Amino acid sequence: MSVTSKRGFTPVFSSGIFYIIGETLKGLYRNRWMCLTSTGVVVVTLLMLGLFMLINMNVGHITETVKEQVEIVVYIDEYASQATVDDLKQRLQAHSGLREVRYVSSTEHMDRLQKQLGGMLEGYDSMEDNPLLASFELRTNVPEDVPSIALELETYPGVATVFYGQGYVEDLFAVTGVIQIVGLSLMVGLAITAVFLISHTIKLTVMMRKREITIMKYVGATNWFIRWPFLLEGLLMGFTGAALPLVALYFIYEYAIEWAAVNNLLFLTLLPLQVVIYEVAKYLVPLGTGLGILGSSFSMGRFLKV
Amino acid sequence: MLYLKRFFGSCCRVRTERLGCMVEAKNLSMKYGRGGQYALDDVSFFIDRGEFVFFVGSSGAGKSTLLKLIIRELRPTDGVLKVFGRNVGRLPRHRLPYLRRNIGMVFQDFRLMDERSAAENVAFAMMVTGASRREIRRRVPHVLGLVGLQDKAKSRICDLSGGEQQRVGVARAIANRPAMIVADEPTGNLDPGTSLDIMNLLRSINLRGTTVLVATHNREIVDLFKKRVIYLENGKVVRDEQKGIYTGV
Ligand SMILES: Nc1ncnc2c1ncn2[C@@H]1O[C@H](COP(=O)(O)OP(=O)(O)O)[C@@H](O)[C@H]1O
Numbered sequence: 001m002s003v004t005s006k007r008g009f010t011p012v013f014s015s016g017i018f019y020i021i022g023e024t025l026k027g028l029y030r031n032r033w034m035c036l037t038s039t040g041v042v043v044v045t046l047l048m049l050g051l052f053m054l055i056n057m058n059v060g061h062i063t064e065t066v067k068e069q070v071e072i073v074v075y076i077d078e079y080a081s082q083a084t085v086d087d088l089k090q091r092l093q094a095h096s097g098l099r100e101v102r103y104v105s106s107t108e109h110m111d112r113l114q115k116q117l118g119g120m121l122e123g124y125d126s127m128e129d130n131p132l133l134a135s136f137e138l139r140t141n142v143p144e145d146v147p148s149i150a151l152e153l154e155t156y157p158g159v160a161t162v163f164y165g166q167g168y169v170e171d172l173f174a175v176t177g178v179i180q181i182v183g184l185s186l187m188v189g190l191a192i193t194a195v196f197l198i199s200h201t202i203k204l205t206v207m208m209r210k211r212e213i214t215i216m217k218y219v220g221a222t223n224w225f226i227r228w229p230f231l232l233e234g235l236l237m238g239f240t241g242a243a244l245p246l247v248a249l250y251f252i253y254e255y256a257i258e259w260a261a262v263n264n265l266l267f268l269t270l271l272p273l274q275v276v277i278y279e280v281a282k283y284l285v286p287l288g289t290g291l292g293i294l295g296s297s298f299s300m301g302r303f304l305k306v
Numbered sequence: 307m308l309y310l311k312r313f314f315g316s317c318c319r320v321r322t323e324r325l326g327c328m329v330e331a332k333n334l335s336m337k338y339g340r341g342g343q344y345a346l347d348d349v350s351f352f353i354d355r356g357e358f359v360f361f362v363g364s365s366g367a368g369k370s371t372l373l374k375l376i377i378r379e380l381r382p383t384d385g386v387l388k389v390f391g392r393n394v395g396r397l398p399r400h401r402l403p404y405l406r407r408n409i410g411m412v413f414q415d416f417r418l419m420d421e422r423s424a425a426e427n428v429a430f431a432m433m434v435t436g437a438s439r440r441e442i443r444r445r446v447p448h449v450l451g452l453v454g455l456q457d458k459a460k461s462r463i464c465d466l467s468g469g470e471q472q473r474v475g476v477a478r479a480i481a482n483r484p485a486m487i488v489a490d491e492p493t494g495n496l497d498p499g500t501s502l503d504i505m506n507l508l509r510s511i512n513l514r515g516t517t518v519l520v521a522t523h524n525r526e527i528v529d530l531f532k533k534r535v536i537y538l539e540n541g542k543v544v545r546d547e548q549k550g551i552y553t554g555v
């Protein structure tokens with residue numbers, strides 16, 4: 001005689017591992033709305049975290065690029081005499097805070113622009129027509145000195161304007177810094193909510209299975225055997241909560257790269273997609289599963305006594 | 307002696323003279339909470355391998371408390387309680403499942419999974435202890451046959467009568483080949499005829515060598531069976547007789 005149920009499944013409890021997986025899926029299905037809510041909160045939390053990481057990594061990258069490149073650009077007054085320009089060059093070269101001084105003529109500026117715009121400015125190839133200013137491109141010994149040196153250079157004769165990209169980056173940092181503080185506290189709040197919701201969801205499953213758990217304890221199931229379905233339930237919620245934002249971030253970032261390229265935002269030298277997603281995944285997946293496991297471990301403790 | 311070997315672990319040699327002693331209580335006391343009365347007060351007894359023992363006494367005498375101590379649902383307040391020669395009061399928590407696998411439990415309220423079939427309930431008890439698919443498939447019909455339910459294997463518990471449900475309870479208790487059966491008022495919810503059937507079933511299991519401990523109110527059956535009777539009153543053992551009867555004198 002075989003032990004099959006009325007509906008004709010093979011024995012439901014034929015083996016521990018199938019039982020554990022079966023119970024996990026059953027628990028998830030029976031509390032599907034709570035599961036979706038919990039997972040949703042994990043998704044939102046980790047999506048935010050992922051976005052912050054993307055922004056952070058790229059701001060860092062842009063800063064590096066800017067540092068690598070020119071730090072200060074001194075535009076030369078178009079009416080300055082050759083003598084004044086020579087003088088200026090000497091003063092800059094003698095400046096103790098600077099380590100590199102390079103003269104860029106207006107023609108060179110035009111060439112660069114032509115290259116950037118893909119030869120759209122066909123008409124402007126003669127010297128007379130060139131509206132661009134010649135400049136000195138400078139690099140400082142210490143990047144932190146950029147603002148003060150730039151201020152000083154503005155007073156030099158023959159100088160039209162002083163431009164330093166670092167300032168923009170600082171502004172960018174200030175803004176992202178504020179966003180990050182607000183975002184981080186929001187994320188911590190969301191993470192706590194996620195753990196709470198997961199543990200609550202699993203508690204519901206535990207309640208539904210209370211009778212079964214008591215019986216399991218009486219017939220000699222180990223605590224681990226009883227725990228597995230709940231642990232897996234939390235783990236699955238957490239893992240899904242990490243995987244979905246990763247997929248979303250992949251497409252968002254892909255779009256951002258395209259957008260930057262289309263709009264010719266040259267300062268936006270974004271990091272490559274694969275590198276960034278891999279880096280984000282390294283944090284999101286363990287964090288998500290961690291939240292899930294934390295949630296499930298909060299829900300079980302007292303039910304395992306007896 | 308396979309079950310004992312499993313229980314003690316292969317590293318520990320079992321001394322043969324201890325094998326006979328299934329339960330040994332020495333000055334065992336149990337008090338719930340801090341103040342108040344002792345539910346068990348300085349109780350001592352031995353139960354040998356293969357015995358059939360009734361624990362009797364009025365409600366609140368401490369029968370359930372004693373059985374709960376034996377299955378280590380509770381820890382004694384005082385004294386020593388040895389089960390299979392091992393002090394269960396000091397049994398570390400992770401060893402508890404292995405103690406329970408050697409004790410089959412039968413409850414007054416059956417404690418079965420109502421939505422599952424009889425076979426599933428029995429299989430469940432085996433599955434959680436890590437029994438293999440093949441073992442379960444072979445053993446479940448066998449134990450259901452032993453309790454006379456071979457035809458009801460696929461019936462859901464909620465479709466069975468009280469007596470049949472308790473048979474499933476007994477089948478589950480013996481599924482893992484325990485050394486001892488502990489039954490707390492197993493006939494408390496059953497009519498007299500069915501009660502006798504269940505008790506007879508426990509007796510037949512006892513005849514195959516399993517130690518059986520039964521806490522009961524059922525005077526007729528106790529008097530009929532002429533087994534050992536341990537009479538409790540206010541947490542004390544007031545009588546302990548071989549071939550005893552419910553009422554003294
Ligand atoms: N969980 C508990 N908390 C406090 N007191 C209890 C508890 N369980 C039983 N008792 C007390 O212990 C005594 C013995 O109870 P019990 O062992 O259930 O008796 P019996 O099973 O013989 O009817 C009673 O006085 C009862 O009130």
Ligand SMILES: [Mg+2]
Pocket residue numbers: 369370371490491
């Ligand atoms: Mg009782």
